[in-house]
Amino acid sequence: MKKMIIAVFAVSLALACTPSRKLQKTGADVSGIDVSDSVEHQIIIIDPEFERWYLSRYNQALDRSNELYASMNRIGAMNWNQYFNTGRYTRVITNYLQYQSGTDYGLEVNRRLYWYFKYIEERFRIPLLR
Numbered sequence: 001m002k003k004m005i006i007a008v009f010a011v012s013l014a015l016a017c018t019p020s021r022k023l024q025k026t027g028a029d030v031s032g033i034d035v036s037d038s039v040e041h042q043i044i045i046i047d048p049e050f051e052r053w054y055l056s057r058y059n060q061a062l063d064r065s066n067e068l069y070a071s072m073n074r075i076g077a078m079n080w081n082q083y084f085n086t087g088r089y090t091r092v093i094t095n096y097l098q099y100q101s102g103t104d105y106g107l108e109v110n111r112r113l114y115w116y117f118k119y120i121e122e123r124f125r126i127p128l129l130r
Contacts, residue, residue: 040106041103041105041106041109042109043105043108043109043112043113043116045112045116047116047119049123050116050119053119053122053123054112054115054116054119057115057118058115063111066104066106066107066110069107069110069111069113069114070101070104070105070110072114072117072129073099073110073113073114073117074099074101075128075129075130076113076114076117076128076129077097077099079127079128079129079130080093080097080117080128081096081097083126084096084097089124089126092120092124092126093126099113114129117129
């Protein structure tokens with residue numbers, strides 16, 4: 001009797017742990033959706049002082065092209081990562097920046113990152129865009 005209870009318990013445990021393979025059919029037709037270009041980038045700056053600083057400095061007349069922002073951000077990201085790897089400015093630069101030069105991040109992300117580099121240069125006197 002004990003062996004039978006153990007066997008039933010083992011079988012029920014095995015059945016309970018197997019993944020369910022049922023697929024639910026939905027009524028939505030997704031044939032008209034193009035997902036080839038669905039990557040959207042976003043920049044989140046945690047520094048509470050940056051937003052006020054940015055709004056006081058940024059003007060649409062000072063706006064540049066996405067290509068200029070991207071090229072300046074490559075320089076800024078390279079310097080940022082070099083400071084991080086060497087341990088310089090550890091009170092400000094605490095993480096590695098994953099900025100890939102071949103990726104199109106869009107004008108808004110490139111603009112805000114560029115202005116964040118300018119903010120770090122002005123506030124902490126750390127040369128990033130040189």
